[in-house]
Amino acid sequence: MGMTIAEKILAAKSGSKVVVPGDVVTVDVDTVILFDNNFMPNNWRDILQVADPSKIVVTFDHRVPAPTQQAAAAQVTGRAFVKKFGIKRFHDVGHNQGISHQLVADYGYALPGSVLLCSDSHTCSAGVFNCLARGVGGPDIIYAAIKGQTWFRCGETVRYELHGKLPEAVTAKDAFLQIAGVHGAHATMNVEYGGPGVAGLSVNARKTIAAMSAELSAEFATFEADAALTEWISARNPAPFVPVRPDADAKYLAVRNIDLSALEPLVALPDSVVNNSQPVAKTAGTRIDQAYIGSCANGTQDDIELAARVVRGRRIAPGVRFIVVPASQTVYRDVVASGAVQTLIEAGAMIAPPTCGACGGGHMGVLGPNEVCLTSSTRNFKGRMGDPSSQVYMASPATVAASALTGVITDPREFLQ
């Protein structure tokens, strides 16, 4: 019987011939990522043995550099854990640090066909690398680090066939907001992305869609592999891998076509991205206090250079805080080298060190009462980025940068002709 990408990997990793929706399977885990929140004093349980230290990655990302004593204590605990088990892939504050999901891209940690776990819900970001990556609970991570295994419940799969090419100033974020706006939640389902339109998207752009799929409540989000993807991985990780294609007779709950060339810039209204997107024209003119570019979804070199193109030679509006956060030190170095950082700070942006920062309401741009933020980060739940009365709109980095210039939500196309 034909299987989808997710079903094929679940079968291979659980030693089953076939896996069908509804099955609960125990699988071997290839990569377990721990980050600072795991080590927080009120979360951490002291691990006495691990299955294989070479399968573990540790980074500090949610609160970096430590803004509080508890965050600092978590890092102390994390460093002791790394030392105790001799973990080599450790991304301490400094040269190699970054948001976990960006590090997976920077260092090629996710190989096609593999299983990757992290207790951050946007771990599906790594699904761009044709693997099964899932955000799980903190206890699941401790279990997987110790036993080398975890369990998954297989859901049905919805496939998105991408066609055409995005118009100028329209981005993968807009493509995602289109999918979320029209098709809503995908709870208990896997999403699979493929089709001829994938080739026209950079790996970074695809990663935006994969990461954002957490907002669909999808179980797994997985892209098909192509030459651009396999070259990306091979340039960063010498380990061999075999891409996983869906069977020709794979059974999908639905197959939906998305014409990228027909899309326009979209904005998600506050509190959810599910069935909550509008063309930018409809929200245009909404006053903002803060414009935020960053996160595991939109803190890449592509995103920051796009924002720089929008603001080049201009100044951001008085009264707007424009915060730009490269997702990793690697990205940071690249956007300094390309001149994007210079352009952005001349326009009046503040560049924060690589961290989740205000995306999770942790630090570096937390919102006050009744403030309005336009963000290109991942999640706009009530109170997500600060005070429960604050409002978080979501859009592409281009739309966020254009809006920082005007102080109100603005169509980026007028700045990118």
Place this chain on the structure above:
Amino acid sequence: MTDMKKAPMRFKARVWIVGDNINTDLILPNKAFYLTHEEQAMYVFSANRPGWAEQVKKGDILIGGNNFGMGSSRAAARSLKNLGLACLIAESLNGLFMRNCVNFAFPALECPGVHAAFSESEEADVEFETAGVRNITRGTALQGKPLPAPLMALVQAGGVYQLLEKEGLIAPKSAAV
């Protein structure tokens, strides 16, 4: 993952009702992140239902709508448990949230139709293992979806940490937290 046998879990209590798409940031908001588990529990729904946490009595039952617990991997299920709720019955549970219910041994069930079958303050009678749900006040009954056997075993074992502790794979919980 374990073959421990425990007495059946059965809960009879008044119900509280919330709607669809209740997210983890509403259950465990960021500002409670650094607090103790007990303090965190008092922040449940503080953004959308201020004052509610104080009204919950030990053993009460929470009824939710679709995709309950959407959002992050934070230990939101632990807060519902620490608040004293006996169990959660929802139209559907978010997959990641369901994992954390199992991880922290908080009994949670999917039961299509449950949201319409109850009004707030009515009494429910829940048999967790069989997923039988009755509305005592109305005298009506519904059949939910029992947890798959390996996950049920994990809940009955007291969750992941109890299991790992018993196997000597993590240190006993320190008194500090």
